[in-house]
Amino acid sequence: MYVAVVGNALHALRTRLSDPTNVLQSWDPTLVNPCTWFHVTCDSNNRVVRLDLGNANISGTLGPELGELKHLQYLELYRNNIGGRIPKELGNLEKLVSMDLYGNKFRGKIPKSFANLKSISDVSNNDLCGTIPVDGPFGIFPMDSFRNNRLNGPELKGLVPYDFGC
Structure with a gap:
């Protein structure tokens, strides 16, 4: 059951992304186990623990399906052209480090x-x-982790939070 749910979630992600250099071509929904797909790492129990698509020249959006990757520890999506809102379901990934x-x-x-x-x-x-x-956990992160955004908050503006109202 877990493998099917995770495979469906990753396939849903693939359908949301434009992949001009075919880095996701191995993400074949007919394969039973997504642990055989490139850029997906699993533990010894065939649970997806890492998704490494950093600097992969992909674009598109993320969807709530990513919240199904309950054992995910590493999500690497840096330096792409992914846009839209970050799904709130990513906050459900309690094992994410x-x-x-x-x-x-x-x-x-x-x-x-x-x-x-x-x-x-x-x-x-x-x-x-x-x-x-x-x-x-946000209090322990350096502000550099948030630089070059339009963020605000007590850590950035003294003790008076201000919301830009995006």
């Missing part, structure tokens, strides 16, 4: 559900706006 989303075209607010994550490496160089949540 590293997420690199920098250098894309994401816009909108950082989902409040990100406060559930243990680590978020970098969302710099996007078009995110709003207030950085002070609860959860």
Whole structure:
């Protein structure tokens, strides 16, 4: 059951992305196990733990299906042309320890559900706006992780939070 759910989630991601250099050509939904796909790493129990699509020349948007990757530890999507809003369902990935989303075209607010994550490496160089949540893990991250966005919040503006209202 898990393999089918994860395979469907990854296939849904593939359909949302434009892939001019065919880095996702091995993502064949007819293959039973997505652990055989390039850029997908699984643990010894065939659970997807890493998705590595950094600097892959892909564009498009992310969808809520990524929230189905319950064992995901590393999400690498940096330096692409992925846009739109970051799905709030990424905040459900409780095992996530590293997420690199920098250098894309994401816009909108950082989902409040990100406060559930243990680590978020970098969302710099996007078009995110709003207030950085002070609860959860955000207090331990250096502000460089958020640079070159339109963010605001107590960490950036003293103790007076301001919301740009994206």
